[in-house]
Amino acid sequence: MRSTSPGGHAADTDGLRAKRHAENFPVALKVLPGRLRSDLEAVYAVARTIDDVGDEADGDRTALLTEFGGELSAAFDGAEPAHAVIRGLVPAIRAGRVEYEPFRRLIEANLQDQHVTRYGTYDDLRAYCRLSADPVGRIVLRLFDVADPEAEELSDRVCTALQLLEHWQDVGEDYEKGRIYLPQEDLEAYGVTEDELGAAQASRRLRELMRFEIDRAAALLGSGAGLVGLLRGWGRLAVSGFIAGGLATVDALRDTNGNVLATYAKPGKADALAWLVWLQVGEPKTGRRSD
CATH class of the missing domain: 1.10.600.10 (Farnesyl Diphosphate Synthase)
Structure with a gap:
């Protein structure tokens, strides 16, 4: 399964899953209730995508991060996102279980990586x-x-x-x-x-x-x-x-x-x-x- 990612790049959901399993810690323990597992996995997918754009994307990474951040911010304002990883976060956004500010800081960190x-x-x-x-x-x-x-x-x-x-x-x-x-x-x-x-x-x-x-x-x-x-x-x-x-x-x-x-x-x-x-x-x- 593949879906659109920042700047027209494809986001490999299998790749995100593999990276989740390769982390030093369990992103979402299997014993957790379904909603919490889904929310944690959605948060991970967004955070991992931000890092991957900042570290690996072809082209102007600053522009791609800015674009992704803009679409993520718009999702918190009620817009329907095009990117699959942001769409996965929408249930938590609509239910008020997450806020934009921490995600903005993650984007800021990756923007900093481009010049520091x-x-x-x-x-x-x-x-x-x-x-x-x-x-x-x-x-x-x-x-x-x-x-x-x-x-x-x-x-x-x-x-x-x-x-x-x-x-x-x-x-x-x-x-x-x-x-x-x-x-x-x-x-x-x-x-x-x-x-x-x-x-x-x-x-x-x-x-x-x-x-x-x-x-x-x-x-x-x-x-x-x-x-x-x-x-x-x-x-x-x-x-x-x-x-x-x-x-x-x-x-x-x-x-x-x-x-x-x-x-x-x-x-x-x-x-x-x-x-x-x-x-x-x-x-x-x-x-x-x-x-």
Whole structure:
């Protein structure tokens, strides 16, 4: 099945499904009620399409992102969208379960990607994640009818951590695309040159840097894991799935011992499931589960 996507490109729904299954976390646990699963999958399809246009589309990506954002905004104003991924979001829009602002920030992040390829400081990178990652958590909380400042703040920590972990999985791939998310101040502090990011194996200095970055992201994820305790019902389970996927990704990244260039750190499903159970019955913590 294929459908129209921004700028006349075809959106491959099978491709979106494959990318959903390849994520570090379950986008929509199968045990969730049908409406919630549909809403989460629709949100993912829109967010993934925004990222794909920003990363992979042929032609003027800025224009394509602007076009997609305009059609998405119009859908929130009641217009009937042409793009299939936006049409999939219409039931949630019409029911008032999602708002446009978080999606606008996702588009802004991808527009920023078109001209910003380096981040000087960790704070600069965190500011980018507030556009590229945190809005997704806000959307998810809204779907579960959670409107609590403490929950939102913890959600932001979780989402930024998940984004950072994804960046640390993709250091070599991002470098090939001309982007470096490792803060320039950290590269300098560890004596790592940009050229080292394109090697087949991570240098000793890069491995040390990556262990530092992985631990920092893990600590941030752990600091947001208390979100689980603020939630009830399906929201608690769904968010636990996201955090469990992140914790399993931390495990996989740590298993590389910092050599993220030689091996793609793919989290194991069994590890993620074990973390999911732990989050439901134990105290959330960062690192491998205690036996």
